[in-house]
Amino acid sequence: MAGDTIIELEPNTIGQGNRIGLFWADKAKAMGALMKRDGQNDPIKVRKGRKGEEPWVLVAGLHRLVGAMLEGLKVKAIVVEGDALQLRLVEASENMHRRDFGPIEKALFVRALADVYEEQFRKGYGDASDQEIGQRKRWEAERGLVQNGAEKLAEIEADNSAATIAALYGWQDQAASALGMSPRSLRDYLFIHRAIIVPLPDHYEDLARHPIGERRKTVMELAEIGDVENRRAVIDCLLEYPAGLTIAAAKEIVGIKAAAAKGKATGQSKFMDNAGSNLDRLSESGWRQFAPRLAAAIKPSALREVRDAIDARLAEIEGDNA
Structure with a gap:
């Protein structure tokens, strides 16, 4: 990859290329308005154009690019180099942890x-x-x-x-x-x-x-x-x-029929269903008070499985709230 020297470019000299994500017009408009008011703090990433392409081709930062175009602004950019795979990694990595993605x-x-x-x-x-x-x-x-x-x-x-x-x-x-x-x-x-x-x-x-x-x-x-x-x-x-x-x-x-009702629980399934039903009745404060007793009641042989299930549930909740 090239260094992180920032240059200013005219948006109409930058081709968009093939993108991974989706384009949101409202987001581009809002980003353009913010850039006009506060300046552009986060440069886009571009590569040099090849034969038959615009002088520059976008690698990451589509909404910033379109926002600048809408407001008639020049856009700040960092030039990156690499093969198609490396540039794909740049685009995906920059966007991977954005919290506004569905x-x-x-x-x-x-x-x-x-x-x-x-x-x-x-x-x-x-x-x-x-x-x-x-x-x-x-x-x-x-x-x-x-x-x-x-x-x-x-x-x-x-x-x-x-x-x-x-x-x-x-x-x-x-x-x-x-x-x-x-x-x-x-x-x-x-x-x-x-x-x-x-x-x-x-x-x-x-x-x-x-x-x-x-x-x-x-x-x-x-x-x-x-x-x-x-x-x-x-x-x-x-x-x-x-x-x-x-x-x-x-x-x-x-016209898709609902799944058939499950059969009557017996044995361990019955115990699990009963336990789940009782736990469902607890309020949030009740859950907090009961948590130490629940942890103490878990058999040692199942502690790792319970921990993994809780970690997965926390990750799911964080993902839903992202």
Whole structure:
């Protein structure tokens, strides 16, 4: 990469290229107004144009670029260098942890980063162990099998990304840690990409701008509709009707029957159902008072599983509130 010298450019000399994320007109307009009032604090990133391109091509900062264009401002920029893969990594990394992204747009960047890691790994196994190489080959074989559903493929891809990053950088943690998220979150975003973005290219942008598309929990609920045509029909219904329509109501409108009721619980299932029912009755203050007793009551053999489940729940809540 080049140094961080900041230059000023005319926006009309910068081509937009192929972007990973979505464009939000209101956001660009607001950023332009702020830049006009306060100046531009965060430079965009550009590369030099090649034959047949504009003098400069955008790498990261589309909304700042369009905002400057709307206000008739020059735009501050940092020139970066690298091959297509390295520049993709710059764009994805800069946007990965922005808190104003919804789950669909975040899934685009998670998938883009996973692609970068996988492509780098494909160029050579480097210092990967036999186990990591075996996992990579298993993933290559399994990801193409038609019988693997979206959820299974998301798990395979998440596991593969973990091995890939470990091989490239010597990290022992899962890829999720490298991306600043829990393993469950990584699987969710890969699942959203495979179940919503890939099979429904004409729907996912509109869904991302709909209230249902603003929360990971509701997008996951749509992604989990098994048949892609049913999934498409439910999303069409949500986009057509007022914002207050629920997913359950949309399913009913398009003729998707509710899942059959579960059978009567027995044995351990009965005990778990009873315990869950009693815990549901606790208020927030009751939960805080009961927390030490609950921790003391957990059998030592299950402490790690409970801890992992709590960590995953916290990560999910933080993701929904992002």
